[in-house]
Amino acid sequence: QVQLVESGGGSVQTGGSLKLSCTASGAIASFNMFSMAWFRQTPGNEREGVASIDRGGDKLFADSVKGRFTIAKDNAKSTLYLEMNNLKPEDTAMYYCASHPGWFKSLNVNSYAYFGQGTQVTVSS
Numbered sequence: 001q002v003q004l005v006e007s008g009g010g011s012v013q014t015g016g017s018l019k020l021s022c023t024a025s026g027a028i029a030s031f032n033m034f035s036m037a038w039f040r041q042t043p044g045n046e047r048e049g050v051a052s053i054d055r056g057g058d059k060l061f062a063d064s065v066k067g068r069f070t071i072a073k074d075n076a077k078s079t080l081y082l083e084m085n086n087l088k089p090e091d092t093a094m095y096y097c098a099s100h101p102g103w104f105k106s107l108n109v110n111s112y113a114y115f116g117q118g119t120q121v122t123v124s125s
Contacts, residue, residue: 002026002114004097009119016087016123022080022097022116031078035104037112038071038082040093040121047096049107051082060105064090087123094118 008020020038024031037052051071052060059071070083080097098112106112 002099004099004114004116006095006097006116006119009095009121011122011124012087014088014123014125017083017085018087018121020082020084020095020097020119020121022082024078024080024099031073032075034099034101035106036071036073036080037098037106038080039096039098039107039109039115040091041096041118042093047109048093049109050095052105052107053080054105055103058105060107062107084121087121089123089125092121092123094120 003026004022004024006022012018032055035054038050039047040050041047050062050065051069053071053073068086073080096118097116099114100112
């Protein structure tokens with residue numbers, strides 16, 4: 001069993017920045033054996049892939065966040081990050097961390113077996 005705990009959400013104004021963290025624990029014996037991603041979801045909508053990073057560190061971003069968001073991971077700390085800059089009201093959502101064993105990049109929710117409980121990001125205009 002893998003546990004993922006997100007933190008760092010909050011409320012900011014348009015143009016502001018936030019850095020989300022996701023710490024893994026449990027059966028995730030070797031954090032660097034997993035591919036990771038961030039998803040977001042608003043009420044009544046499907047979960048949307050935001051950014052993904054594979055075991056080698058290659059990254060994939062949704063078009064809506066390219067140039068504004070960065071994904072990174074620290075294998076020594078078993079932690080995944082999402083740095084969000086130039087935030088817009090449309091970025092408002094619950095943000096979820098996801099992981100799955102293997103070497104791939106994917107923004108498809110079905111590619112991941114493990115999800116955290118989420119952290120809320122609210123961007124006001």
